[in-house]
Amino acid sequence: MHAFGLKNTFAALYIEEGIKGEWHMLDHAGQRSTDWLAKGGLRPTRQRVALARLLVGDGENRHVTAESLFAASSETSEGVSLATVYNTLRAFCDAGLMQEVVVDGSKSYFDTRMDDHPHFYWEDSAELTDARSDQLEITRLPDLPPGTEISKVDVVIRLRRRA
Numbered sequence: 001m002h003a004f005g006l007k008n009t010f011a012a013l014y015i016e017e018g019i020k021g022e023w024h025m026l027d028h029a030g031q032r033s034t035d036w037l038a039k040g041g042l043r044p045t046r047q048r049v050a051l052a053r054l055l056v057g058d059g060e061n062r063h064v065t066a067e068s069l070f071a072a073s074s075e076t077s078e079g080v081s082l083a084t085v086y087n088t089l090r091a092f093c094d095a096g097l098m099q100e101v102v103v104d105g106s107k108s109y110f111d112t113r114m115d116d117h118p119h120f121y122w123e124d125s126a127e128l129t130d131a132r133s134d135q136l137e138i139t140r141l142p143d144l145p146p147g148t149e150i151s152k153v154d155v156v157i158r159l160r161r162r163a
């Protein structure tokens with residue numbers, strides 16, 4: 001019993017050391033990732049930092065699905081399970097770091113860009129990219145059912161190649 005407790009303490013210390021060690025070796029991408037997590041009030045766990053690095057490490061905005069982020073993460077030494085990727089993306093959304101864009105009922109896209117903007121959905125490659133918001137004008141929306149207000153208007157322009 002005692003030995004088990006001791007082992008656990010050791011494991012905890014080891015992890016702590018590992019995280020500290022990582023902090024010392026932070027490069028730009030790592031710094032950007034931990035800053036981003038801090039903005040959402042999220043503790044920089046190893047897995048969160050690994051995923052944040054893939055999402056915002058280069059300073060560019062990104063649209064991902066749980067599956068595409070999982071695939072990218074599998075190519076790194078910090079690979080995490082699909083379930084963890086999914087839960088972490090949800091946590092990033094809850095923390096106000098990402099927004100979910102629903103393109104069709106079956107697939108969610110997650111966007112690191114937080115302002116309101118329209119999207120192009122490329123049907124043949126299942127990719128989501130930003131469209132220019134300064135070229136979008138919504139002049140009129142249908143009357144809302146009584147007792148409701150608009151929570152959000154999503155504009156997704158679906159594209160296919162011309163034959």
Ligand SMILES: [Zn+2]
Nearest residue numbers: 111113129130
């Ligand atoms: Zn976007």
